[in-house]
Amino acid sequence: MQINLSELTYLQDINKKLVGGYHISEQDVQLWQQLDQYQDEYTSLFASLGYRLKHDVRGFFFIDADDSTVNMGKISRAFAVTVYTLIEYFADSGLDPLRALFEKVVTEDVMQNLVQNQYHLFEQLEITSAAELKRDVFNRMLRNGFAIETISTDSETEGQAGFKLLAPVYRYLDALDQIKPQEELEQTDDQLSDLVDSAAQEQNDE
């Protein structure tokens, strides 16, 4: 494949951001347009550097990594807990959780509420106050392209600064499917082994 590097005007920026773990979504207009336009070029360029550039149809690009650095793993778990507790929070407030998750601005009050109501969980992440949640999670979400800083326009919280989540958060919603309660796994163990047995049987028959 012939890649004309002079066409890839944002290569430097895009490379720096993606390799650093940043997720480029439609919010980053220039980078997004360039990636969208030259997707094949970028994909093969990154592939030759050893990276898998992924395009998610829900509107974001990222580099798919096989494992995490110890530190990033910890940060990712904190993101997950925050996203899931936010869903709980919105559902409990009578909102449609999925819509609220991407539409509502997470203000300091909301953070306070999250930490207070899910204290046992955040405690495990060494987060015990709204200020710590903001510093350890939301500011890092900014740096990784999971959120933007914005001002709330809701009537109740109008004018308050906060964070709005972006499309890459879908990665955490997808992860929910992966996390199966352990009990269920044990129970399906037997069925699984039955399946494997019968599959082996069939192969033998053939």
Add this chain to the structure above:
Amino acid sequence: MIPAQRIIKTISEHWRIIEVLVERYSGLSFSLQDVQNLISRQHPDWLGDKVFNEAYKLVNMEILIPQAKSSHLQLNQAVLEFSQYLLHEQQLGLAEEIHVLIDNLKRLSTKLELSINAKDLDDTRRYCRQMDDRVRKIIKQFDGNERAIQNIVDQAKADLTNLSLEKRYKAVIEAFDEYIEPMLEMIDINGGVKQTFDDVELILSNAVTSIERTGVLSSEKEILIQLRSRILEMYGISLASLRRCADVLMPLREELRKNTLLTQQVAEVLSQMRKKGVDNTLTEHSPHLSSDYQKSSLGTANQITAYMAELVDYQDEQMEMPDIADTVAQLPAALPDFDVVVHQTRARLKSAKRINNMLSWLSDSYQEVAADEVLYIYQKLANSGEVAINTSEKPETLQLKGATVTLYPYQAAALDSASSDKK
């Protein structure tokens, strides 16, 4: 009587079995065959009689207890409670239990007051211990009940079946009506419990003050102070716990909550995190943001260009390393040992009684030594207290090695024999 260590060892050996029994039957009965099935599933390589023996061992250790008039078994209540505590599977207790405990606390405090007034050491100690026990039990109840409510809520939220809201939330509403409301009424600022706590605290405070004043029963003071702070803490804990419980129950009770597939999944995962820990639940499945490989590779195009440019310009250069044999050995400056200097100065003073210009004497004696080092020795000698030092009245100019010095030189004399003896 079975030795405790053996029971604990057996529990630890068969912990997985007990875990499943608690999760599946939690207090209900089961047969010995059920236990054997569980064991043989856990250890597929064990033979039938070994499985039977291990199952029977659990009965022998009284971890499993036969039910009255039946061949069925149930978990020993003590083991069940302990396991439920470990697995965060507690059952919701009764509001009345806490009420009784608090009433009892109040009665005990009155008795304690009497015994302190009567200066009865044994009774005081006994009541203190009993009150301490009640406080622990109350805190344990609150803790367990909070977990239990969390479980009830999680179950209601994660239930995937298409039940009507009324049915789905039945347990929740019961928990709210039978536990939270009476508790809130009880713990409320205007309620009787606050009054009780205040009374108990007052009694304890008075007791502490009287001990401080009279000194009687002073050995019990520490215990009383501890008890008081625990009771104060308990009130805070109970309020916070109840508030959290009410917060999680409220949205369900008011039927505010939206239930979707997403919220069911989330509730399930959160519940698992609560019981098994965040790291255990998420480590394998949370999305990877940045790998070690990304961290260690060259970051920007600039870095890569710079690196390539360096490579392009690279030329190897001939450089001859110096030969060891060619170099002149550098000798360390012949700095005389200070002890030797002192010794020589003393010897000189013995013969000459005094040295009028110490610097000139030093530079004459050590002609090899550089000027700054002579000055160093000169100063060190003057400050050492080994010889008696006077400053000369008139300035002198001296020619040292490569330097000219003008100074009021120190004059040295031997120390008095008396003062040198002291040393």
